[in-house]
Amino acid sequence: MNDGRSLCRQVRQLCGHQSGGAGHLQSVLQVTHQHIPSPLALMFNRARGRSGGEQLRQAKAVKQLHLSGKNCVQEAFFFHKPFFHEEKIGRFILGKSFGTLEKAIDILCLFDSEHLELSAQEIAKSLSIPLSTTYKYLQVFQKRQFLSSNEQTNKFYLGVAVLKMGLFAAKKTSVIEIAFPYLKLLADRSLETAVLTVADGLNAICVDIIESPLAVKFITAKGNTMPLYAGSPGKVLLAFKDSSFIDHLIETTGLAKLGKNTITDSEQLKKELAVIRKQGFSESDSEFEADVCSVAAPVFDYKGQVNASIAVAGPAERIFRENKQRLIELVKECAKGISSELGYGGR
Structure with a gap:
C-alpha cells in the first residue's frame, strides 16, 4: 500500500460501510496499525531528519471512516496525541500513556x-x-x-x-481469605497459636487458626465458640458494640464465671471495654480457660465496623512475662493490615 487513498479504500472494504461489531473493528485496527507508526516512532523519525510525511498522510487518510451512521472510527494523530476508536460496544483508547x-x-x-x-x-x-x-x-x-x-x-x-x-x-471479599497471610505471619513471628474470630450473636466463633509449633501451646478448633465477655478475642469484639447490645449481653448471660479471672461485674466490664476501645487491643489471663493468656486486636471493615478480631494465645509464661509488648504490637500490626485490605481507611 503506497498512499493514503489505497489505505482508505482497504479499510472501507473491510468495514463494508456497515457496523460489523468488534470483528470489523479489529480488522480496521490491524490494517491501520500495519501502516501507521506510533507517535513515538514518528517523533523518532523526525529527530533523525525524516519527516515521515507519507506515513502521516496515510494516518490522516483514515482520520474519519464511517462504519455506520454515528458509529465511526476517528483518529487524532498529531505525534503526541493518542487516537481512539468508537463503536457501539464502547470506546478503545490506543497509544495513550497511563x-x-x-x-x-x-x-x-x-x-x-x-x-x-x-x-x-x-x-x-x-x-x-x-x-x-x-x-x-x-x-x-x-x-x-x-x-x-x-x-x-x-x-x-x-x-x-x-x-x-x-x-x-465486598460480596466477593472473604475476611478469612484476606486474614490468612496475616494469621500465618502472626504465628510465624510469635511462635504462638494465632486465631481469627468473628462475632456470632452473643458469642465469638473461631473461623481460622494456626497452631504454635511448640510442645506447650493453646489448642482450639475452627467452629469453637466463646462468650464475648471472656477472653481477649471476644472482649475486643464486644468493645465496639453499641451500649444497648452490651446491656443485653450482660442481662442475658449474667456474666457467668468461666475462669478464675472472668469479669463478672457489669461496671467493671464496661470500664474494661472502654479501655480496649481507647488502646486498640485487648488482653486476658485465664478468663475463659485456665492458664491461657491472649492478646487480640479488632479488625475493621470498610464501614468502620468491627466484626472480626485477630489474636495470639499461649501460656502465661511466654505471653505476658516474656513477650507481652512485642506481641501486642505484632497483633495490632496484623489487624491493621487486614482492616486496610477490607477497605478501612481509619486509624
Missing part, C-alpha cells in the same frame, strides 16, 4: 474518611495539576456518577458508581 489514568485514580484516592468532600481547588493543589485540567476530570467523574457535587459547599464527594463497585467487591 499517566492520565493514574491521575484519575489519584483523584478518587484523595477521598477518605477524613476527606469526605473536596473542592476542585483542593484536588488541583494536592496533585499539582492545573485547575482547568482538574475540572475536566471532575466533569467526566460526574457524568459517570463516580463523583457528585454539593451545591451548597461547591465541593465533590464519591458518587453512587463508587458505592455500587464497593458493594460488588
Whole structure:
C-alpha cells in the first residue's frame, strides 16, 4: 500500500460501510496499525531528519471512516496525541500513556474518611495539576456518577458508581481469605497459636487458626465458640458494640464465671471495654480457660465496623512475662493490615 487513498479504500472494504461489531473493528485496527507508526516512532523519525510525511498522510487518510451512521472510527494523530476508536460496544483508547489514568485514580484516592468532600481547588493543589485540567476530570467523574457535587459547599464527594463497585467487591471479599497471610505471619513471628474470630450473636466463633509449633501451646478448633465477655478475642469484639447490645449481653448471660479471672461485674466490664476501645487491643489471663493468656486486636471493615478480631494465645509464661509488648504490637500490626485490605481507611 503506497498512499493514503489505497489505505482508505482497504479499510472501507473491510468495514463494508456497515457496523460489523468488534470483528470489523479489529480488522480496521490491524490494517491501520500495519501502516501507521506510533507517535513515538514518528517523533523518532523526525529527530533523525525524516519527516515521515507519507506515513502521516496515510494516518490522516483514515482520520474519519464511517462504519455506520454515528458509529465511526476517528483518529487524532498529531505525534503526541493518542487516537481512539468508537463503536457501539464502547470506546478503545490506543497509544495513550497511563499517566492520565493514574491521575484519575489519584483523584478518587484523595477521598477518605477524613476527606469526605473536596473542592476542585483542593484536588488541583494536592496533585499539582492545573485547575482547568482538574475540572475536566471532575466533569467526566460526574457524568459517570463516580463523583457528585454539593451545591451548597461547591465541593465533590464519591458518587453512587463508587458505592455500587464497593458493594460488588465486598460480596466477593472473604475476611478469612484476606486474614490468612496475616494469621500465618502472626504465628510465624510469635511462635504462638494465632486465631481469627468473628462475632456470632452473643458469642465469638473461631473461623481460622494456626497452631504454635511448640510442645506447650493453646489448642482450639475452627467452629469453637466463646462468650464475648471472656477472653481477649471476644472482649475486643464486644468493645465496639453499641451500649444497648452490651446491656443485653450482660442481662442475658449474667456474666457467668468461666475462669478464675472472668469479669463478672457489669461496671467493671464496661470500664474494661472502654479501655480496649481507647488502646486498640485487648488482653486476658485465664478468663475463659485456665492458664491461657491472649492478646487480640479488632479488625475493621470498610464501614468502620468491627466484626472480626485477630489474636495470639499461649501460656502465661511466654505471653505476658516474656513477650507481652512485642506481641501486642505484632497483633495490632496484623489487624491493621487486614482492616486496610477490607477497605478501612481509619486509624
